[in-house]
Amino acid sequence: MSYPHQITSLEQYHNDYRRSVEEPAIFWAEIAENFYWRKKWESVLEWNFIEPRIEWFKGGKLNITENCIDRHLEKLGDKPAIIWEPNNPEERTRVVTYSRLHKRVCQFAQVLVNNGVKKGDRVCIYMGMVPELAYAVLGCARIGAIHSVIFGGFSAQSIADRLYDAQAEYIVTCDGAFRGNKDIPLKSIIDDALIGNRTIKKVIVYTRTRTPVSMLKGRDVWWEDEMEYAETQVEKDNIITMPATEMDAEDPLFILYTSGSTGKPKGVVHSIAGYMVWTNYTFINTFQYKPGDVFFCTADIGWITGHSYVLYGPLSAGGTSVMFEGIPTWPDAGRFWDIVDKYKVNILYTAPTAIRSLMSFGLEPLKGKDLSTLKVLGTVGEPINEEAWHWYDEHIGKKKCPIVDTWWQTETGGVLISNMAGVTPAKPSWASLPFPGVLPLLVDENGIEVTEPDEHGYLQGNLCIKAPWPGIIRTTYGDHERCRANYFSAYPNLYFTGDGALKDKEGNYRITGRVDDVLNISGHRIGTAEVENAINMHAGVIESAVVGYPHDIKGQGIYAYVIYNHMHVDEELTRKDIFQTVSRVIGGIARPDKIQFVPGLPKTRSGKIMRRILRKIAEGETENLGDISTLLDPGVVAEITKGKL
Ligand code: WTA
Secondary structure: OOOOOOOOOHHHHHHHHHHHHHOHHHHHHHHHOOOOOOEOOOEEEEEEOOOOEEEEEEOOEEOHHHHHOHHHHHHHOOOEEEEEEOOOOOOOOEEEEHHHHHHHHHHHHHHHHHOOOOOOOEEEEEOOOOHHHHHHHHHHHHHOOEEEEOOOOEOHHHHHHHHHHHOOOEEEEEOOEEEOOEEEOHHHHHHHHOOOOOOOOEEEEEOOOOOOOOOOOOOEEEHHHHHHHHHHHHEEOOEEOOOOOOEEOOOEEEEEEEOOOOOOOEEEEEEHHHHHHHHHHHHHHHOOOOOOOEEEEOOOOOOHHHHHHHHHHHHHOOOEEEEEOOOOOOOOOOHHHHHHHHHOOOEEEEOHHHHHHHHOOOOHHHOOOOOOOOOEEEEEOOOOOHHHHHHHHHHHOOOOOOEEEEEOOHHHOOOOEOOOOOOOOOEOOEOEOEOOOOOEEEEOOOOOEOOOOOOOOOEEEEEEEOOOOOOOOOEEOOOHHHHHHHHHOOOOOOEEEEEEEEEOOOOOEEEEEEOOOEEEEOOEEEEHHHHHHHHHOOOOEEEEEEEEEEEOOOEEEEEEEEEEOOOOOOHHHHHHHHHHHHHHHOEHHHOOOEEEEOOOOOEEOOOOEOHHHHHHHHOOOOOOOOOOOOEOOOHHHHHHHHOOO
8 A cells, every 4th residue: 555645667757756846836725735724725836936925735734743733633542653762771661652752741741731822932942862852843743833942862952052042932942861871860951051041930840760959949840740631631532632723834833943054053944735735745755654653763853864754744644653762872882773673674775884883783783683674775975985875785684675765854844855665766775766846956156057967977966956846945034134145145036055066967966065164963963163163162262173084984083283272281181171172062073083282273374273174184295286276374284293193
């Protein structure tokens, strides 16, 4: 059995692609028929990339939770929506059926209402990967509150910045989170973020680790107490009712902060209907999901991949989604394979960095694990090297599972370029073909379309998209100009992805990596400017420059060149101090892998740091550093090269 809007042959792909380009309004109206609307849309698409203004399914009324939960209840009420695997494999698994999910989401929506949350309010969610995180996210969506999930690896300072930017008044958190052998004190980090804060009205705290936490009277409330009370409100005679708020198609669904090339992270805003249609359509087509399949996406819900493919995509399709609290290497490096075996996972979606890390443990952790239920494998977040691709193919997929290499971004809502499992051809380390509705274009620095192939016969350029697809970013929260300047101003009338790409004669795309100052560390986006700002906050640091360098496991590592004011100090200790500062300002995920103390930085006469040179040195290049004659002080290059770590 397949879904009515599932693409099941290569021929159909080409046909649908053509129709999506020639008659987008008709094409997407047909796709949108597969959802539950309180009221149908008046126009399918209105847009311009100048302001930008993008409106999909305008005039339509709906609630995304009715599409993700209520409409499945009759047929799938007893079927698992979420299968939860705890951090500690000895702890009890939790299976959340669609009926149970409905009840919990209604209850939590009521909790939000009881605590004063209204449609349009921003609710910040800072939790570990527990089912309650899903209830919190969907509970917000049910009453039209805008959720903003923050990944557990961000520091108090980062949270404070995001709370301020989103003007959030409510927080949902846990006492703590289990991750491997660590116990992360989430509530205590929230408390630090709230020092001096006067805008947060309520903090709802779910008990997970039973770590002692401070609870401020009037502000902090326990999840358990609130849920118990709400249960009496939403449940009468075994019937659960908590009406979903009717929303406009273009009302915002969530804010998710992501790094760009300049300054502080931006709050990417997605709106309800387009995002719903896009995550659902890409979910069923990329992975060729069939009703009953068990889908395991290993991403944390703190990132876009978790939003789109742990929650909204699978749930809108009535699917079964495995949610994993822990990490792939604890208690041992066989954890993913245990999970596949235990829940008979059919589709596994993970990041190249996880594959490379698991590869490094050899084949021992695979012994005795039954992976025969797997049908499809996927990767996301960074380019996958051929070695990792072949290992995944041979040892996990046993050469019988198509691998989908999915390219997309926080801003795109869901997959834009990927093969469709078993339907369109795979090409190792190539994301391959664009989805229907996606019109990629490669341009040179001047925005001119690249038409001349390189010596391998590939077109090479900066990857842009010519027209909106339903899941495209609508704005950056509170600052629309920032959205325009970041994505729509580099090249007129184009959405600029920030990535470079190659295109072969068959029309396949290979993403080569960011062409801006954004790093991709273990599949996580971090701006070099952000890390530099954090390092520069450390007392004694005069200036710093951060670049990426190739890292065997993480894909990219963070290399920091730092000018420090008194070099007689203990270098190792100073390095550790700087790590601490970065962890405080951004969080552990932005901790540099290498810090080299340097006497100066290569600058042009106008004071611009020549990152190209620093990147080459970090990559291990000593000779061919290009033209350094335009530098203010060319001598500094030799000194930096000498001290390379
Ligand atoms: C990179 C993650 C190569 C790319 C969904 C993009 C990829 C950034 C791939 C977005 C892929 C993502 N191949 N590179 N299959 N997928 N990227 O916002 O540089 O966390 O711009 O979204 O990751 O990262 P983000």
